[in-house]
Amino acid sequence: MDMRQDGETPSIESRASWVIATTAVIILSVSFGAPLIVIVGLRDIAETLGEARALPAVAVSLAYLGAGAGGVLMGWIAGRSSARLVTLIGGSMVCGGLLLASEGSAWQLMLGYGLLVGLLGNGALYPPMMAYVSLWFDRRRGTALALVSSGQYVAGALWPALFERAIAAFGWQRTMAGFGLFVAVAVLPLAALVLRQPPAPPMGGGTAAGPLAEAPVLGLPPNLALALLSVASFLCCIPMAMPAAHLVAFCGDLGIAGQRGALMLSVLLVAAFLARQAWGWLSDRIGGLNALLAGNICQTVGMAAFLATQDEAGLFLVSAAFGLGFSGIVPAYVLAVRELFPAREAAWRVPVLLFLSLSGMAAGAWLAGALYDGFGNYAVAWQAGIACNLAALALLGGLALRRRGFSPASVP
Template sequence: MTVQTALAPRSIFHGWFVVAAAFAVMFVGFGSAYTFSAFLEPLQRDFGASRGSISLVFSIAGFLYFALGLVSGPLADRLGSRPLAVAGMILVAVGLAAASAAHSLVEVYLAYGLGVGVGVGCAYVPAIGAVQRWFVRRRGFASGLAVSGIGLGTLAMPPLASLLIASVGWRGAYLALGAITLILGGGLSLLIENDPKDRGLGPDGDPIRDVSGATSSDGASVREAVRSTRFAGLYVSCLVCSFGAFVPFVHLVPYARDHGVAASSAVLLLGMIGAGSTAGRFFLGALADRMGRDRSLIMVLIGMAFAMAIWAVAKEVWALAAFAFVYGVFYGGWVAVLPSVVMDYFGGRNVSGIIGILYTSVAFGTLIGPSAAGFVYDVNHSYTLPILLSAAANIVAALIVVAIVARGGTHAVSAATR
């Protein structure tokens, strides 16, 4: 080896490009989805619909983008994550463009609900599953960095949507968001690759010969994973948690408006969730690598319950902002830590497929929770009951994970069928 070769700069590990691509997919996909609260009032006004029926638009989209991981995850394990991520971004863009031309609420259901729902469903699980394979030592940090795109999308996109609605109307706003999704999300998703071995590397950029322990090709089969008690516990925990997890994304802005907060300030509360979510995904993801990822999962679930308790008594804008930020931190930690826990428990061989099946639990909670909160409001003109039930659900979800941890250690690839 010559001195010149020895001193040659080391190229950037491609895993970080995969993280950047997944970040972009999350940013525009979920960022566009979570602008929905900014559209709720103009849609309700133009179509003369109740708050519950408008909320159902988001619930349909949310159900689809989590439920379709059941299909897109296994397809990504077989065909690769890149084509699914690219197709997903195209579908989101088409759905938003179609929503801009809708002339009835049913057309909004079909355009936004199916377009955004199916599009994010195609892209989300394959993108986050690909990230898991590229890292071991820094998996929690890398996963948190990737899904921080959801947090920053929630921070940036709703205020942008609000400005667009004010300037070009809700139809023009949907069209502009579709263009952003196609250019940014569709373009950067081309960087996604499934496995570092395709580049002659192991996880974290280590030479394959230096990689010890489980690799991205090791782990449980999908059948072994879903029949395990650990998977059953995670599934029920996610199902219970998700009944309330997405209620703030739909109802925080109208809640604030009901309590006299100006529209311009109310929409910024979603940005506060995004800011907290970004911090939570970034820092709690890294912290989880040190303190144990499944134990971190317990912590973030309890934190979400604590934040909901703040919301139950918050009336002033400063208190709502405090809730939004605190909730965002722990919600972001939940989203960041959960895929890494799956990888720890079941290995990388079928990680996208296993995550996809797990996220069907979140799909059912997302379908029911936000729309149910809207219909409860239509009946009694109060969000107190949905908020308190959401807090209780997070405590129950945390207790289920406590039971999982009590049954065995963190690294459970070899014991997946327990």
């Protein structure tokens, strides 16, 4: 622990804090490879099962929704046991889910991904891990959360090309089973050897302990404040998911080759990964709520730019700008929860918020497709995304204005 001089509040951060954060990134970059196998092998899986491509696509959606819902349950368990135990459970479930899904029937794919990979697997890894890592930091918490949440982007950059080659050489079933065993070998030893109880907050409170329990939050009942923040996260994650899920198809509608569209998506994700670290640094200096306002304004501008841009070069630029803008939003929500609520409540409040965030992303991907089917183009979808972003900005702006009159632990 870093003990400050001259009357400063002692910090809980240490070298061990960054070891924990780095371990969390590695674990998430491995576990979030599991849904990518289905995305890369979509055509092969559909042909093996004799089903439409919608079936394996639903398995992916169930995995992401399950990760959000499972985070609430597993976060509650982590708060009453340990992050190590929950991570061991999660890694084992991801491995078991991939082994089950690799058996090759539709029900095994759905059960393996929806229940094991999603609900009990990544649900035990992503939301609880974000809450757990936040307990190791006080001064650079936003930077740490941005780093840990980048595990999904690392997975997106690392695994698809490897999966494509493995599926071509060995088939999707062997690839899925092999990766399941790799998850067990990579995640379980790391969890057992590295993860341990977080440091206790310093005597006298401070930023590590957070506000007092049961005190009003921004002059509101704590659960109401969390509900408003969670609804805002749902709304702003709807447009966040739209370009990521439909950019390649959008390019195809404009006559841009699929390879160029895929490259454009990679540009978006790489820009998001790089910018997320900068957003974390900024969040530590201006606070979670202010970072959310800035990120959502950038995301709204990015969605409007997709409406106004039709040529390939312009879309590459817009994609990069959109990635730069939206990437800091989800970590800033977690930071806002840790700033506004007591540390001992993070184990369940962070997963609840992330459940709404992940649900918003699932809803955004579906909504863009549904609006395209109804109107024959993506313009209405982008407009709907902008409307959701403006609604989120209204909620966040209201909370930010209330913060000017209420400290996190003040009584109205």
